[in-house]
Amino acid sequence: MATPTDTQEQSSDGPLQRWTQSAIQDPEKVYRALFYAAMVFFLVTTLFPFYWLIVLAVTPEGNLLSGSFLPTVNLFGVSGTFPLPVPKGFNPGAFVTVFEQVPFHLYMLNSFALAVTTTVIVLFVASLAGYVFGRLRFPGRALLMLGILAISYFPPAAFVIPLFQAFAGNAPITVPFTSIPLFTPPRMLNTPGSMVLPFSALFMPLSIFILTTFYGQIPDGLEDAARVEGTTRLGALFRVIMPLSAPGVATAAVLTFIAVYNEYFFSSIMATSPEAAKWSPIVGGILSYQTQYTTQFNLMAAASIVGVLPVVILVIVAQERIVSGLTSGALKE
Amino acid sequence: MSTETGRESRRSGALVSVMRWMENLSDTQYAYLLLVPVFVLLGIVALYPLLRTFELSLFALSADFSSTTFVGAGNYVELFTGEKNRYLPGGTTFLPEGLGMSALLNSALVVTIIFAVVSVLFETLIGLGQALILDQDFYGRRWIRAAIIIPWAVPIVIQGMIFFLMFNSNVGFLTPPLADLGLLAPTNTLNDTASATFIIIVADIWKTSAFMALLILAGLQSIDRGLYDVAKVAGATKWQQFKLITFPLILPTIGVAVLFRSVQAMRVYGIIDTVSSCTVVPSLSCMVVATFTTREGTSAAIAFVTAAIIGTVVMGLIVWQGEDAI
Numbered sequence: 001m002a003t004p005t006d007t008q009e010q011s012s013d014g015p016l017q018r019w020t021q022s023a024i025q026d027p028e029k030v031y032r033a034l035f036y037a038a039m040v041f042f043l044v045t046t047l048f049p050f051y052w053l054i055v056l057a058v059t060p061e062g063n064l065l066s067g068s069f070l071p072t073v074n075l076f077g078v079s080g081t082f083p084l085p086v087p088k089g090f091n092p093g094a095f096v097t098v099f100e101q102v103p104f105h106l107y108m109l110n111s112f113a114l115a116v117t118t119t120v121i122v123l124f125v126a127s128l129a130g131y132v133f134g135r136l137r138f139p140g141r142a143l144l145m146l147g148i149l150a151i152s153y154f155p156p157a158a159f160v161i162p163l164f165q166a167f168a169g170n171a172p173i174t175v176p177f178t179s180i181p182l183f184t185p186p187r188m189l190n191t192p193g194s195m196v197l198p199f200s201a202l203f204m205p206l207s208i209f210i211l212t213t214f215y216g217q218i219p220d221g222l223e224d225a226a227r228v229e230g231t232t233r234l235g236a237l238f239r240v241i242m243p244l245s246a247p248g249v250a251t252a253a254v255l256t257f258i259a260v261y262n263e264y265f266f267s268s269i270m271a272t273s274p275e276a277a278k279w280s281p282i283v284g285g286i287l288s289y290q291t292q293y294t295t296q297f298n299l300m301a302a303a304s305i306v307g308v309l310p311v312v313i314l315v316i317v318a319q320e321r322i323v324s325g326l327t328s329g330a331l332k333e
Numbered sequence: 334m335s336t337e338t339g340r341e342s343r344r345s346g347a348l349v350s351v352m353r354w355m356e357n358l359s360d361t362q363y364a365y366l367l368l369v370p371v372f373v374l375l376g377i378v379a380l381y382p383l384l385r386t387f388e389l390s391l392f393a394l395s396a397d398f399s400s401t402t403f404v405g406a407g408n409y410v411e412l413f414t415g416e417k418n419r420y421l422p423g424g425t426t427f428l429p430e431g432l433g434m435s436a437l438l439n440s441a442l443v444v445t446i447i448f449a450v451v452s453v454l455f456e457t458l459i460g461l462g463q464a465l466i467l468d469q470d471f472y473g474r475r476w477i478r479a480a481i482i483i484p485w486a487v488p489i490v491i492q493g494m495i496f497f498l499m500f501n502s503n504v505g506f507l508t509p510p511l512a513d514l515g516l517l518a519p520t521n522t523l524n525d526t527a528s529a530t531f532i533i534i535v536a537d538i539w540k541t542s543a544f545m546a547l548l549i550l551a552g553l554q555s556i557d558r559g560l561y562d563v564a565k566v567a568g569a570t571k572w573q574q575f576k577l578i579t580f581p582l583i584l585p586t587i588g589v590a591v592l593f594r595s596v597q598a599m600r601v602y603g604i605i606d607t608v609s610s611c612t613v614v615p616s617l618s619c620m621v622v623a624t625f626t627t628r629e630g631t632s633a634a635i636a637f638v639t640a641a642i643i644g645t646v647v648m649g650l651i652v653w654q655g656e657d658a659i
Contacts, residue, residue, distance in 0.1 A: 031571055039466050039477060042459075046484050049495045049539065052506075056498055069506040085506050125374060128367040138361040144368070146651070151379045153647045155600040157621040158640035159378065161633055162385035164625065176384035201378035204371070232352050233363065264489040264603025269622065283490045287607070290494065297504045304491045304498075311486040319479050322486075326544065327551030 052085060056301035060091035064297050094302040101293065104303055106276035107285030114192055114281055115260040118199040122207050122256045123249060130211025131237050152205035156265045159198065164269065167194040190278040194270040203259045207252040210325050214248025215241055251325035254318045258311055282307045390633035408634035420631050422623040423612025438526045441615040448616065449598035452537040457591055459538065460545025467546065468553045485543040493607025496536040497523065529609035536604055545590055552586030553579070592650045596643050
């Protein structure tokens, strides 16, 4: 390239020109290149924020505010700003401190407990409903499915005021539009119940639609055979249809678990103070770093990394289930 | 069969009689029996609160804060005439007070709609791009797909923390370059309404594009591959194949996905609460949360207006899609 002779220039130009020449003859090559460029672009944009968390988390606290994360590099006499942030020092201790300053593991445990409880309840109730909608023909089926669909569209904000009042347990619940008292609910704020109930109702419709699809696909003959063998109606559902639809059940379980783990609205309102002992999930844990330790950005980043790990692992392990569930269930929903 | 009934008849007790009663129900009765848990759960957590919210929205706190009085549609009227604005946090308004940029961005209704429209538009475009890539066969497709889905699975509070840390005025490295371009306020970025709205929209696009991509991918994969072979034989370029085959066939899928996402986007709350605050970027859900402990009637009226707006969009979807919507 530096001193090409005329003859050489004609036969073999720069690599870019050579590539352009062959690309004109073979357009497939251009599509290939565009494809990989787009793929790299999407990979960088989706994964970069996690890289930034790691950069912040390993930067020692004292170095956080001094200087820029974009170092100036001097390359062959030309100095410029390096386009990627790099850590200012290395101190993985933040990943230990994050559990000491605030009991972050307890918040995560709360999140797990809430997510598992909700998933079990949702799977049970949605299994019954999925069986009904997927396998039985009865009047009002379409209307009921439409009703469940409509409810799932309503914003949580439309439910929160009466639920908060009911869970506070100060006044008796009355029949709407009258003052006839029904009963006084127990105080449920800061307990799992005040979060599991709304979560279950909120995330159940998606599971119902997924399980309806899967249960509807089991051949009638299998259920009939089980019934002839003497299984009860419920037994046929839980011992034949549910095990045969294991992929569908797993899909509904994974999606419900992730949805609860990610939930913000009720998690932040129903746990009135961000304390692990009061059943506050990771929302409370992360926010207490933001509100109490306002300059320890490395701890905020470390807590975020720790909190995101379970779902990242779940996505990598169960991505087939997630994809099939979102595409079969959510499209219908 | 005879031995089975013989064995069952020897058993007694409540469980057996319940079981036997269930066996003898008609299909319709059995269906409604199995749906009882769904009705109970949705009744407690959805139907009752919805009715009660509407009821609360018809009452207003009396001047001495001791009792509530029936005001009918009064709360709604005051909400739309701007008299309720004094109860909203941080000088935000429900409807915009003018047509200037700052007046528009100070209004909860406008901010919610801007957020929904802009974020869903970009999510659709980026999601379409991602879906077209995931539709190809290539080595390592599984890993690329996992990487693209991961943002969708990130908890909202961590998503908020990520963007808080990226644009924070102390450590956020992205603020100076973007401020040079004039996109963000150079100082106090997260407390500047326009900048914070921009950041929150970017954060939502980052998280939810993958969801759009998966929905569109399902549409792509249902296209008959034979159509592309025909197009190739007929000499169609890739662009023509996309314009004449792919796009028309996935348009219905995109339509459903867009409406579905718009409805979700109208609920935005968590990301605003983490990245900035409800006084800086007002959204409808924000207003409900900010007022519900002190001004029940106002809060319930806003909540019901939000539900009504979303309900209208959903009705449109159901009417448009008909039976296919279920």
